[in-house]
Amino acid sequence: MLEALAVWMGLASWVQASMLAVLIIVGQCGIYLAIRTGRTKGFKDPALTLMQMVFAIVVLTLAYAINPSARGLMPMIMALVLVFGAFILPPARCWQLGWLSVFSLGIGIGLCTWQAPHIFEPRIELFHFLLPALVLPAIAKLAAQLSALRIKLRHQKDALGLALGKVHELATRDELTGLPNRRHFYELWDYELQRRHDGHTTLCICLLDIDHFKHINDRYGHQVGDEALRLFANILSTCLRAGDVLARWGGEEFMLLLPDTTPDEALKILERMRLACNTPVNWSSNPTIQATFSAGVTAQIPREERDETIARADAALYAAKHQGRNQALLR
Numbered sequence: 168m169l170e171a172l173a174v175w176m177g178l179a180s181w182v183q184a185s186m187l188a189v190l191i192i193v194g195q196c197g198i199y200l201a202i203r204t205g206r207t208k209g210f211k212d213p214a215l216t217l218m219q220m221v222f223a224i225v226v227l228t229l230a231y232a233i234n235p236s237a238r239g240l241m242p243m244i245m246a247l248v249l250v251f252g253a254f255i256l257p258p259a260r261c262w263q264l265g266w267l268s269v270f271s272l273g274i275g276i277g278l279c280t281w282q283a284p285h286i287f288e289p290r291i292e293l294f295h296f297l298l299p300a301l302v303l304p305a306i307a308k309l310a311a312q313l314s315a316l317r318i319k320l321r322h323q324k325d326a327l328g329l330a331l332g333k334v335h336e337l338a339t340r341d342e343l344t345g346l347p348n349r350r351h352f353y354e355l356w357d358y359e360l361q362r363r364h365d366g367h368t369t370l371c372i373c374l375l376d377i378d379h380f381k382h383i384n385d386r387y388g389h390q391v392g393d394e395a396l397r398l399f400a401n402i403l404s405t406c407l408r409a410g411d412v413l414a415r416w417g418g419e420e421f422m423l424l425l426p427d428t429t430p431d432e433a434l435k436i437l438e439r440m441r442l443a444c445n446t447p448v449n450w451s452s453n454p455t456i457q458a459t460f461s462a463g464v465t466a467q468i469p470r471e472e473r474d475e476t477i478a479r480a481d482a483a484l485y486a487a488k489h490q491g492r493n494q495a496l497l498r
């Protein structure tokens with residue numbers, strides 16, 4: 168557009184301006200097609216920013232040569248091109264582009280002065296070169312600093328994301344078993360209640376407690392006790408269906424949330440778990456360790472407070488313990 172204006176105002180030759188326009192159109196279309204057809208997808212910079220900027224610097228140098236009257240504009244536009252680097256290029260590239268623009272302009276001005284000294288008067292051209300030679304690297308430096316700042320901010324954002332992920336993990340998971348902790352269990356329970364607001368399906372919870380766990384700790388040590396807890400959590404997890412939630416309730420107690428499950432189905436699931444726990448090697452790398460668990464099962468009555476449901480499961484567990492352990496009772 169500027170070229171057309173320059174030709175219209177008699178400031179540039181239309182032949183040279185047309186050649187430059189063809190070069191710009193061909194170059195831009197080539198870059199656009201490469202991007203649109205996905206050929207640059209695998210590239211580190213799929214938008215070909217660096218190539219576009221180098222192309223712009225070369226075109227501006229040519230524009231300097233064919234627009235003697237408006238040539239003072241070209242270094243200004245080059246400065247604008249350099250600023251774009253701050254948003255996408257690494258700092259070193261911003262610097263390199265700064266020096267490339269000085270080099271390109273230097274060569275362009277040198278050739279113009281040599282070929283047409285009557286149009287490009289050497290003393291004036293020296294000034295035309297010296298000012299951009301100072302300003303363009305300064306702008307490139309600024310772009311490099313902005314780019315470094317952008318990269319630093321991105322790293323900080325990534326680190327913050329990781330830290331938030333870790334905090335979320337710590338806040339929702341039990342460190343020993345990797346299962347959801349009690350707090351997260353409540354969240355998942357709430358979520359389940361919101362999801363099934365029709366109130367027609369049955370939701371069961373089961374409180375599980377390993378029998379005589381204290382003996383394992385006392386006899387084999389706390390570390391083996393920890394290992395047994397981890398393995399116990401693994402065994403139970405293999406018996407879960409999609410949507411079931413197993414959480415560590417605390418100590419050697421675990422809580423199961425079984426959505427869309429009747430009490431009879433819950434008892435069947437617990438029986439499956441009981442059988443899965445029957446192999447001694449399941450419990451520890453020490454095959455002599457064997458244990459069972461007791462469980463209290465209950466269905467949540469629609470609109471019932473969670474604490475009431477839990478209290479019923481707890482009472483059922485208490486009864487299971489008192490009736491000889493290694494069993495699940497329903498309340």
Ligand SMILES: Nc1nc2c(ncn2[C@@H]2O[C@H](COP(=O)(O)OP(=O)(O)OP(=O)(O)O)[C@@H](O)[C@H]2O)c(=O)[nH]1
Pocket residue numbers: 343376377378379380381382384388389390391392393396417418419488492
């Ligand atoms: N290794 C280990 N032991 C734990 C952990 N949390 C709780 N315990 C132990 O679990 C044991 C629980 O003992 P009790 O409450 O007497 O229950 P129990 O021995 O399982 O007996 P019943 O529940 O009546 O069958 C205690 O010895 C606790 O120290 C843990 O994270 N790791």
